Amino acid sequence: MTRLSQYLLPTEKEAPADAEAISHKLMVRAGLIRQVGAGMWTWLPAGWRVHQRTVSIIREEMDRIGGQELLMPVLQPADPWRKTGRLAIDELFKLLDRKGSELVLAMTHEEIVTEHVARVVRSYRDLPLILYQFQIKERDEPRPRAGVLRTREFIMKDSYSFDRDAAGMEERYEAHAAAYDRIMDRTGLRYYRVESDVGMMGGLGAHEYMAPCPAGENEIALAPGYAANVEVASADAAFVVLEDEPAAAERIATPGLTTVAEVSGSLSVPAGALLKAYPVVPADAAGKLVLVLVRGDHRVNEIKLANALGTASRPAHAEEIAAKLGPPGFIGPVGLDGRVEILLDAAVADGAYVTGANEPDCHLRGVVPGRDFKFTRVDVRTVQAGDTVGGQAITIEPAIEVGNIFKLGTRYSEPLQASYLDETGAALPIWMGSYGIGPARIVAAAVEQYADDHGISWPRALAPFAVHLVGIGKADTPERGAAEELYENLLAGGIEVLYDDRDVGPGEKFADAELLGCPLRLTVGARALKTGDVEVQLRRGLRSAAGLPLDHDVADLTQALDDLWRSLP
RNA sequence: CGGGACGUGGCGCAGCUUGGUAGCGCACCUGCUUUGGGAGCAGGGGGUCGCCGGUUCAAAUCCGGCCGUCCCGACCA
Numbered sequence: 159m160t161r162l163s164q165y166l167l168p169t170e171k172e173a174p175a176d177a178e179a180i181s182h183k184l185m186v187r188a189g190l191i192r193q194v195g196a197g198m199w200t201w202l203p204a205g206w207r208v209h210q211r212t213v214s215i216i217r218e219e220m221d222r223i224g225g226q227e228l229l230m231p232v233l234q235p236a237d238p239w240r241k242t243g244r245l246a247i248d249e250l251f252k253l254l255d256r257k258g259s260e261l262v263l264a265m266t267h268e269e270i271v272t273e274h275v276a277r278v279v280r281s282y283r284d285l286p287l288i289l290y291q292f293q294i295k296e297r298d299e300p301r302p303r304a305g306v307l308r309t310r311e312f313i314m315k316d317s318y319s320f321d322r323d324a325a326g327m328e329e330r331y332e333a334h335a336a337a338y339d340r341i342m343d344r345t346g347l348r349y350y351r352v353e354s355d356v357g358m359m360g361g362l363g364a365h366e367y368m369a370p371c372p373a374g375e376n377e378i379a380l381a382p383g384y385a386a387n388v389e390v391a392s393a394d395a396a397f398v399v400l401e402d403e404p405a406a407a408e409r410i411a412t413p414g415l416t417t418v419a420e421v422s423g424s425l426s427v428p429a430g431a432l433l434k435a436y437p438v439v440p441a442d443a444a445g446k447l448v449l450v451l452v453r454g455d456h457r458v459n460e461i462k463l464a465n466a467l468g469t470a471s472r473p474a475h476a477e478e479i480a481a482k483l484g485p486p487g488f489i490g491p492v493g494l495d496g497r498v499e500i501l502l503d504a505a506v507a508d509g510a511y512v513t514g515a516n517e518p519d520c521h522l523r524g525v526v527p528g529r530d531f532k533f534t535r536v537d538v539r540t541v542q543a544g545d546t547v548g549g550q551a552i553t554i555e556p557a558i559e560v561g562n563i564f565k566l567g568t569r570y571s572e573p574l575q576a577s578y579l580d581e582t583g584a585a586l587p588i589w590m591g592s593y594g595i596g597p598a599r600i601v602a603a604a605v606e607q608y609a610d611d612h613g614i615s616w617p618r619a620l621a622p623f624a625v626h627l628v629g630i631g632k633a634d635t636p637e638r639g640a641a642e643e644l645y646e647n648l649l650a651g652g653i654e655v656l657y658d659d660r661d662v663g664p665g666e667k668f669a670d671a672e673l674l675g676c677p678l679r680l681t682v683g684a685r686a687l688k689t690g691d692v693e694v695q696l697r698r699g700l701r702s703a704a705g706l707p708l709d710h711d712v713a714d715l716t717q718a719l720d721d722l723w724r725s726l727p
Numbered sequence: 728c729g730g731g732a733c734g735u736g737g738c739g740c741a742g743c744u745u746g747g748u749a750g751c752g753c754a755c756c757u758g759c760u761u762u763g764g765g766a767g768c769a770g771g772g773g774g775u776c777g778c779c780g781g782u783u784c785a786a787a788u789c790c791g792g793c794c795g796u797c798c799c800g801a802c803c804a
Contacts, residue, residue: 168737170737170738170739170753170754171738171739171753171754171765172738172739172753173738173739174738174739174797175733175738175739175740175797176733176796176797176798177797178797178798193796195795195796196795196796196797244804247804248802248803249802249803249804265804266804268804295804297803297804299802299803300728300801300802300803301798301800301801301802301803303797303798308803316804375803562804564804592804594804628763630762630763631762631763632761632762635762661762662762662765662766663761663762663763663764663765663766664762664763664764664765665762665763665764665765665766666764666765666766667763667764667765668763668764668765669764669765670765681763683762683763684762684763685763693763
């Protein structure tokens, strides 16, 4: 039933006071979603149509690469999670049943799908496999935000691949990358596939599908031919002019100057001619201190640092710094005599730098890495605007992660004993991949990317309806009769149409149509009866298109609309 | 987890400082008028003022505790 007079589409003139993100405001205002609690949302009929359109696209592309759809429970025994070491994850909801058995609400389904495969797959002949589902995920998020962009409960398409070896896993990974590319292309979103950190999934490699949008919570670094999550991005730093190397470093008085800005200002050298010393304590080596050096105008990237160290780390406390190095604010790499391991960032070019002297109110000028201290070279800085990749400047954009693909290897198959017998009868672990995609985020990202001052402007692949038909004039007038007839003809022609047959003024109908954002608006009023043409407006850009003759028969009407439809973004 | 803000009818808000019959706009219901850009007139319905406790003759208002929601940061397969 798609007569607006009988359809549940509660539009609002004003956005909820606590909404900030564009998609949050517009999806509530357009009557697509309603909030239940923090990070808990109901999809109303029109919103659910959009969500399910996205689901359909994903399903088609998963089936195309040989995926087999199944459904696994959200409520699960805790035991497999204990085996993989993931029971300790804070985001995992845990509960007890009435008998006191430990249960979890799944945040993803690696454990269960791997257990199934472990029991069912015996032979190399059973591989490869791609299994997937659309299922609710539950996560005890520290901070749900921005409508459906980050929620505690959401539907995810998650798929899992099972192969006999690394080469097979790579094949399945590439198949998923291709499927995801097609999915994203079909949704009409602007997106990038970027290199990403493997994070808590563990594993051997990963990409994320990022949709740039203002409310995005990630940052991506972009250059022609290059796209990466800022968490892992590498780039060439902007050149900085260094002073000539003196024969030896010289001690200079810098009373009270503890920051890069203060020191560089006082000495009239660029911030990039300083070395910023960042002492950290590795998580796996209590009592050990590592001194990380980056250029004064750069920032240490915690994730790249963790990858370089092979373990997480925390900034050293002031007491630890004072005990092992010198007064905080004046620490540096010179004279440590191997007591502290020194990591030097890759962006530090050869030359002379200003560093702390490990003495109060003193810095050293003309410090030359290699000559004045030994170091290990690492890439641990955060890329920034002004850097280049292949000579091309990078830009940094906020983006929302709408999908990801992971090479898991045997991260889950080993603890859960998912193995198969090869041709020689040897038992070998199964090589896995894991691939997620969030329809709700695709929907919200589309709203963010294409909204204008009037409301949502759906890409045609996601729109809740193809056509928003506005009937103008009172009920029982000839123009409304014409609108009714057109509605019936559109339905007969298989066009998905929302018919605004409400007894309200034209302004309200137009405003609601623009808010909801269906790609085509057809208007039938007295004017249409006079000219014989139905007015057609394209939502994207609010441009008028050539009118359609009111007296078209169903086949002609359908054909004309179909032609127009194909021309839409 | 740290910082900040908010909670009064479906939505947006005022009232709280200085305690005394709970108000406005939109939305909703009825009638009449109106129909190409969120209409007009008249009438009407709807609120345990987040919850619990305290102070007081009297609490939306003052005090205490709790809960909820949002924003920034931390965190985030």
